[in-house]
Amino acid sequence: MTEVLAGRARQVTRSGSATPDIDCDRQSVAGSVSQRACTFCGSRVVLYPIADAVHLVHGPIGCAVYTWDVRGALSSGPELHRLSFSTDLRERHVVFGGERQLEDSLMELIGKHHPKAAFVYGTCIVGVIGDDVPAICKKVSAKTGIPCIPVQSEGFQGSKRQGYDAACEALMALIGTGDTAGIPQHSVNILGDFNLAGEIWIIRDYLKRMGVEVVAQLTGDGRVDDIRRAHGAGLNLVQCSGSTTKLAMQMQEKYGIPFKRVSFFGLDDMAGALYAIAEHFKDPQILARTRELVAEEIAKTLPVVSQCRQDLEGKRAAIYVGGSFKAISLVKALRLIGMKTVLVGSQTGTKEDYAYLSDLCDPGTIIVDDSNPAELSSFLSEGKADLFIGGVKERPLAYKLGVAFCDHNHERKLPLEGFVGMANFAREVHGSVCSPVWQFAPRHAISKLSEEV
Amino acid sequence: MLSQTPTKVSQRSALRINPAKTCQPIGAMYAASGIHNCLPYSHGSQGCCSYHRSHLTRHFKEPFMAATSSFTEGASVFGGQPNLLQGLRTAFAAYDPDVIAVNTTCLSETIGDDIPQIIGEAESSGIIPEGKFVIHANTPSYDGSHVTGFSNMCVSMVKYFATRIEDSSEASAPQLNIVPGFVDPADMREIRRLAESVGFTVTMFPDTAGVLDAPQTGSFQMYPDGGVTVDELRNLGRGVKTLALGPFASAEAALQLDKIAGVPHEVLDLPVGIAATDRFIGALNALGAAIPDEITTQRGQLVDLMCDVQQHFYNKKVAIFGDPDHVLSLTEFCRDLGMIPVHILTGTPGKAFGRKATEILGDKADQTNIEGEQDLFLLHQLIKNQPVDLLVGTSYGKYIARAEDIPFVRFGWPILDRFGHALIPSLGYAGAIQLISKMSDALLDRRDRDSTEWQFELVL
Numbered sequence: 001m002t003e004v005l006a007g008r009a010r011q012v013t014r015s016g017s018a019t020p021d022i023d024c025d026r027q028s029v030a031g032s033v034s035q036r037a038c039t040f041c042g043s044r045v046v047l048y049p050i051a052d053a054v055h056l057v058h059g060p061i062g063c064a065v066y067t068w069d070v071r072g073a074l075s076s077g078p079e080l081h082r083l084s085f086s087t088d089l090r091e092r093h094v095v096f097g098g099e100r101q102l103e104d105s106l107m108e109l110i111g112k113h114h115p116k117a118a119f120v121y122g123t124c125i126v127g128v129i130g131d132d133v134p135a136i137c138k139k140v141s142a143k144t145g146i147p148c149i150p151v152q153s154e155g156f157q158g159s160k161r162q163g164y165d166a167a168c169e170a171l172m173a174l175i176g177t178g179d180t181a182g183i184p185q186h187s188v189n190i191l192g193d194f195n196l197a198g199e200i201w202i203i204r205d206y207l208k209r210m211g212v213e214v215v216a217q218l219t220g221d222g223r224v225d226d227i228r229r230a231h232g233a234g235l236n237l238v239q240c241s242g243s244t245t246k247l248a249m250q251m252q253e254k255y256g257i258p259f260k261r262v263s264f265f266g267l268d269d270m271a272g273a274l275y276a277i278a279e280h281f282k283d284p285q286i287l288a289r290t291r292e293l294v295a296e297e298i299a300k301t302l303p304v305v306s307q308c309r310q311d312l313e314g315k316r317a318a319i320y321v322g323g324s325f326k327a328i329s330l331v332k333a334l335r336l337i338g339m340k341t342v343l344v345g346s347q348t349g350t351k352e353d354y355a356y357l358s359d360l361c362d363p364g365t366i367i368v369d370d371s372n373p374a375e376l377s378s379f380l381s382e383g384k385a386d387l388f389i390g391g392v393k394e395r396p397l398a399y400k401l402g403v404a405f406c407d408h409n410h411e412r413k414l415p416l417e418g419f420v421g422m423a424n425f426a427r428e429v430h431g432s433v434c435s436p437v438w439q440f441a442p443r444h445a446i447s448k449l450s451e452e453v
Numbered sequence: 454m455l456s457q458t459p460t461k462v463s464q465r466s467a468l469r470i471n472p473a474k475t476c477q478p479i480g481a482m483y484a485a486s487g488i489h490n491c492l493p494y495s496h497g498s499q500g501c502c503s504y505h506r507s508h509l510t511r512h513f514k515e516p517f518m519a520a521t522s523s524f525t526e527g528a529s530v531f532g533g534q535p536n537l538l539q540g541l542r543t544a545f546a547a548y549d550p551d552v553i554a555v556n557t558t559c560l561s562e563t564i565g566d567d568i569p570q571i572i573g574e575a576e577s578s579g580i581i582p583e584g585k586f587v588i589h590a591n592t593p594s595y596d597g598s599h600v601t602g603f604s605n606m607c608v609s610m611v612k613y614f615a616t617r618i619e620d621s622s623e624a625s626a627p628q629l630n631i632v633p634g635f636v637d638p639a640d641m642r643e644i645r646r647l648a649e650s651v652g653f654t655v656t657m658f659p660d661t662a663g664v665l666d667a668p669q670t671g672s673f674q675m676y677p678d679g680g681v682t683v684d685e686l687r688n689l690g691r692g693v694k695t696l697a698l699g700p701f702a703s704a705e706a707a708l709q710l711d712k713i714a715g716v717p718h719e720v721l722d723l724p725v726g727i728a729a730t731d732r733f734i735g736a737l738n739a740l741g742a743a744i745p746d747e748i749t750t751q752r753g754q755l756v757d758l759m760c761d762v763q764q765h766f767y768n769k770k771v772a773i774f775g776d777p778d779h780v781l782s783l784t785e786f787c788r789d790l791g792m793i794p795v796h797i798l799t800g801t802p803g804k805a806f807g808r809k810a811t812e813i814l815g816d817k818a819d820q821t822n823i824e825g826e827q828d829l830f831l832l833h834q835l836i837k838n839q840p841v842d843l844l845v846g847t848s849y850g851k852y853i854a855r856a857e858d859i860p861f862v863r864f865g866w867p868i869l870d871r872f873g874h875a876l877i878p879s880l881g882y883a884g885a886i887q888l889i890s891k892m893s894d895a896l897l898d899r900r901d902r903d904s905t906e907w908q909f910e911l912v913l
Binding site for chain 2: 005007028029030031032033034035036037038039040041059060061062063064065066067068069070079080082083084085086087088089090091093094100101102104105108109112113123124125127128129154155156157158159373374377378381392393395396397399400401402441442443
């Protein structure tokens with residue numbers, strides 16, 4: 001059985017075992033090759049897709065470079081968010097302070113690009129040298145009339161989760177500043193969907209067909225003016241629960257907007273999400289339209305799914321993604337294409353989700369929080385996985401083992417949300433698992449040789 | 454995406470837009486990966502390590518292993534010593550490396566962690582197992598660039614391991630030390646091939662060949678087979694000479710080795726293109742090595758190709774950006790092919806860039822905009838003002854190439870959107886042939902695309 005780092009034993013469990021309880025939301029052990037990122041990363045991920053704002057990274061150059069257009073959060077209009085802006089702090093700023101550099105940068109940036117708003121991200125060093133970012137933001141806002149919003153995202157505060165919270169704080173500063181006149185009762189905000197590969201456009205289309213208006217998208221293909229009036233919506237849909245549940249809770253408290261946790265991945269969860277929305281508004285017409293929509297879309301998707309299933313039946317999958325809620329949808333989606341999940345894990349999952357996963361998965365499935373490459377590769381071999389679902393750092397790991405891969409993170413190039421997303425997912429998994437290249441991989445070549453013998 | 458870039462260049466005093474460099478730690482990490490059985494270790498927040506690994510993985514398409522101190526709020530107030538000690542303990546216990554190469558970050562530098570003192574503490578309290586090593590490089594992100602970080606880690610390899618060795622009679626073939634620069638594994642492989650073919654025993658540091666271009670074996674290897682060994686680093690003092698390829702990435706390590714171990718050194722330009730490779734081969738020759746026919750033949754093939762293709766390069770305007778050592782040598786090569794380097798730009802600070810560029814361009818230097826420590830927003834503006842026929846640089850050039858509809862060749866680091874580059878050398882004569890092929894393909898594809906029906910010809 002796979003060896004686990006000392007101090008991490010309680011972050012790994014197996015479904016059906018006597019102790020399904022998992023320890024999570026802990027700091028990574030210092031010295032481990034953690035797959036996790038930092039607070040800044042969390043904030044940047046959440047706010048980045050707001051396309052008509054400028055995103056200024058206050059710190060040395062690296063933090064801006066590594067987050068420059070690395071995820072396809074698409075915009076239907078402005079593309080300001082895709083440029084990389086940094087104060088590029090140098091040694092002299094560390095010694096004498098970077099406030100002047102920040103103010104000058106902000107002024108130059110606003111003068112050049114006339115954005116709707118400016119988000120200013122604090123990085124590790126800013127927290128240590130003590131620049132008063134909120135004060136500079138306030139000053140520049142007053143001078144230019146453009147809202148400049150500080151994002152308190154110093155990396156050392158923790159993992160991405162703390163960054164999500166900082167991003168939600170920043171969004172709360174915008175929400176409530178716009179006019180809500182004309183917003184119908186049957187309206188929603190979409191939270192935690194970042195429009196990777198155009199996914200939010202699919203969801204918008206469904207909602208439109210149901211007769212539900214979208215007020216603001218937080219933040220995929222997001223616009224500052226929409227976010228300002230988000231408090232006028234009738235319901236908040238929380239899609240990526242890890243990143244924006246807190247925002248939904250704050251909006252519920254401050255503006256009385258109820259929220260629903262939803263997942264747009266897989267047929268079950270997608271249909272479930274739409275029905276939950278319809279039921280919330282208690283409008284028989286919406287419900288009727290939703291039934292019609294779901295039936296129509298599922299009828300389009302199922303043939304693709306069953307065709308892929310023919311080749312995938314009985315294959316084994318491993319999942320390691322950012323949040324645990326998505327992992328739940330993935331286990332179900334994989335089941336739909338005939339695949340068994342042998343490993344499921346996430347960087348920043350919650351106890352409740354892990355408990356749910358433990359019930360959902362077949363007995364013996366490995367469930368893991370905050371893993372590392374050595375562990376993951378060992379789990380993959382142990383579980384004889386045919387497919388690995390993960391992000392950028394997991395891809396080469398899978399390939400090195402001769403295992404197929406599907407990116408369910410920033411680097412996905414096809415929309416995986418919605419009913420059509422399930423079809424894309426099935427096709428993509430099928431394409432990778434059934435690729436002829438694996439026959440040359442030693443793992444397969446060797447087992448084939450021994451079969452022949 | 455770049456449709457809003459104004460043509461008029463206005464002075465910016467503070468703001469950086471679309472950088473042409475990144476921070477020191479990632480360079481240090483890349484260098485450290487070129488030591489055999491070494492675990493690069495980032496002393497800072499866990500995001501730094503995660504970003505660096507992701508970025509390196511996107512270029513090399515390989516797993517990249519590195520550990521982190523996972524700084525917390527507490528560590529950034531009270532210092533990172535407990536994190537580093539705990540981290541070293543965990544990393545040695547869990548991953549069993551021969552060497553842990555610690556790089557600092559802006560955070561640990563600003564709070565003032567004294568790394569040598571902490572390593573000393575780790576030694577005296579038995580955290581570092583017998584026969585294992587911890588080395589470190591100071592790589593504050595607010596100073597230099599990723600190239601400086603690479604250089605600093607190379608210097609650390611020398612400082613921690615090299616000693617003066619008087620007796621050099623053991624070796625049958627003379628030992629040549631090479632600092633290859635911030636280049637791909639295939640480049641390091643090619644440089645080694647050239648130096649070994651003339652009869653040297655080569656100690657290359659770092660050496661990522663066999664680490665970041667490792668074959669698929671069906672199992673995960675935490676430490677692939679490649680990399681310079683500790684033993685080799687300890688024997689650097691036996692070298693008859695150290696060649697530093699690239700003044701920015703490699704010179705400092707060679708100089709330190711000279712000082713510490715008395716190995717004479719020579720700083721050469723990165724052998725990109727014919728002239729710089731000639732100087733590299735010339736340096737080998739000057740050490741008494743006879744140049745084998747194989748190399749002479751390859752050079753001859755390159756010259757033959759240059760003659761074949763010269764008409765298509767003549768007077769073509771080119772813009773080149775990237776790391777300074779790469780840009781300088783490629784500028785020379787483009788000049789030698791008959792092109793006019795109209796804009797050359799690096800994000801890395803250092804006055805030597807302008808000085809060297811002016812030297813290379815000679816009496817034609819006034820035809821070229823030479824921009825040091827600048828960004829790609831400026832490059833785009835310069836190109837809008839003075840258009841070019843070809844753009845050569847890292848993947849980040851693709852936005853400009855698209856906005857201005859310019860043929861684009863990817864060269865340098867990072868390349869995030871193409872495959873195979875880590876396996877194909879762009880250094881040496883073989884690399885020059887590869888570069889000509891790519892650049893002329895780009896130019897001629899464009900010619901074909903833009904030809905009228907009657908100009909569109911089979912034979913070019």
